[in-house]
Amino acid sequence: MHINEILFWFLTALALFSAMMVVFSKNPVHSVLWLIVVFMAITGHYIIMNAQFLAIVNMIVYAGAIMVLFLFVIMFMNLNAESEPQKSKWMKFAAVLSGGSLMLILIAALKDNGGFISSMRGEGSIGLIKNLGKVLFTDYVVPFEISSILFLSAMVGAVVLGKKDSSTIVS
Amino acid sequence: MITMDLLAINFSLGLEKLLLIGAIITFSLIVAMYTTYAERKVAAWMQDRRGPNRAGPFGLLQPAADGLKLFFKEEIIPLTSNKTLFVLGPALAMITAMLTSAVIPWGSSIELFGRNISLQIADVNIGILYVFGVVSMGVYGIMIGGWSSNNKFSLIAAVRGASQIISYELAMGLSLIALLMMTGSLSLKTIVQQQMEGGWNIIYQPLGFLIFLICVFAECNRTPFDLPEAENELNFGYHQEYSSMKLGLYLFAEYVNMFISSAVVSTLFFGGYDIPFVDETALSLSLGANTVALLGFAALFAKILFFLFLFIWVRWTIPRFRYDQLMDLGWKKLIPLALANMLITAVVILWLNK
């Protein structure tokens, strides 16, 4: 087995196991930490596929920024395993069942195709920053600018939502 | 490039890299050890005292004595803490502090046993982004440690530390963008080579350097930004519940962080392993490539030592910021400054290329 394949299986197992732990761990903080592990595994997958830029962006944006936000919120709300609301056993069973059947259907629909991924060096240069940047700032410059406006509005929105309403303080 | 260099391993290359990793980790641990010594010594000198001078000649064995003391202390894990995470916290802090050293070029290459060995663990072509990624991981060591101690002081300190690091990462990134526009490469090795030819980046980016330096201080949780450890309001900060070597790892990670960030600053702005006022290629003809590589490493080390001294110097000069002042500086001063710096650099580059 080539080391690439070993890495693939290892990362896949890691990603799936920790994804399950995200769903099934009782303590929300543990869920967040397992989700970070999932993102790290996915980052590893990106590196195998030689998508360096996405790998590092995934690490900085998802694992480094978004998950810290989640952790912040959970820590401030002081959520722990005891105060965690639980659904009834039957609801959970039904959820797992329906999820499993969805997965079966999707796999059945998508299983027949003959593509493959190779990790030869010369064949994988599109994931490099140089190439991605060139396309991003020429062909996709308008969506890029629009996304910056999106960010600005998200920022304003978050501040407006998070700010304590002065009328509620009085009451 | 990471993948293939990583995956197309032959035995001798792997051995070489492993040895290099071992050497660099040992080296940074030793330097961190003696930074603690230097900190106490310099602090003493600045306060007209003598500092540690009992353990060994000039107190040189003091760090070893401190380490031994920490090892032999009782290991206390609070009953109500979250045990796994409590242990994971210091480990994460230490690992993320160490990981950054992988992309720093510690020197050019040396010839040994007929092999050309590059003094850099991995010449990743997204080197700086890798540094940022690892730095953003460093938040978790603090947050997990602070949260799992189950102590409100620790928690507040952890949240403070994390929000401080996240806030200053922005200004840090923005100040670097100006630099990257000039160099046109994210690989640290390329940046160093460009500085060898075209002069150090500090000449072109003094403002960027200043912003970057301030952000580095904040990222390392050093005074004047050591809010997470503000004794007068938060007792001992996020590692309050820790004892023994787990506390040691946290304290040690701070010094390793200092060392690595000094290395990053000297690589980005002070020419890395470039020996000032000397033409390396001419010198290597007369002295041999190996000697020049070692000299280059010595030059880098001298720069690192200067920055370590600067860290200590600033710590014993400037008092701590208040928390709102800290956020004010980060968001309202440094980020606009960095943006302005970026714009000016862009305009100048465009004007020169016209």
Added chain:
Amino acid sequence: MPVIPINYYIFLSLALFTIGIVGVLTRRNAIIIFMCIELMLNAVNVLLVAFSKMHHVAAFAVDRATTAGTEAQLFVFFIMVVAAAEVTVGLAIIVMLYRNIHSVDINFLNRLKH
């Protein structure tokens, strides 16, 4: 030459997506549900990158200077950008919710009339 069939990536991505769905269905904590949505977004990202790579490898055999597959990776980039914006707003909403009903249980969210 190491070759990994695209099917493996499809299955990985489907599994992650399904775990995300199961998470949304089983949990009542709004933050966890939000996290599971992030998981689903990431499953899609993996799939997009894998397809982009496959597409590129196929085009590379014909034309060595091809940039086929770049769009998919940029698409992933934009997904990440949007996800970051979405998380900030979403978490702000959850925090406000918590302030009002002192819980993040979504079963209490039927009190919109208050």
Added chain:
Amino acid sequence: MASLTNRAKVLEQKPMSFMERLYLPAIFKGMAITFSHMFKKKATINYPEEKRPFSPVFRGLHVLNRDEEGRENCTACGLCAVACPAEAITMEAAERKTSEEHLYREEKYAAKYEINMLRCIFCGLCEEACPKDAIYMSETFAPSNFTRKGFIYAKDELLIPNPVTDKEKYEIAKGLREAQLKNK
């Protein structure tokens, strides 16, 4: 409101100038100050090896004196105990036998003489009160101890070594003070 006194000083509160708001010059100034301190003379000394000279009026541990022939000066008159504001001194007197003339100078001596160092405030009034020059305060510090009892110094701990039989120790115990006084 009128101020109670006219001593209140009105501070001038003008907004900071641009250079002041930059803070950097001030920071550099501070750093220059700390840097210059690195090369100043150190205020500390390596204590057990080097010692600072005591002032001639320093009051340390008590010593019960002997005369040149090695006889104890104390006559157990009790004036020191009376003078002591902390009531740290207790003693019991005894009469000198004929065979003990080489031990005690006067015909009465202190059979028991104790100073409680935990009570003592080192005021030196005992030294002042003593008519026979029997008690004086040396320049040693009160050493540490593990028990409270250990701080009640009995006669054998207080007595100065015999100048006849133990010349060297006597000189040491007599201490630097004599030398200092002589130098003056």
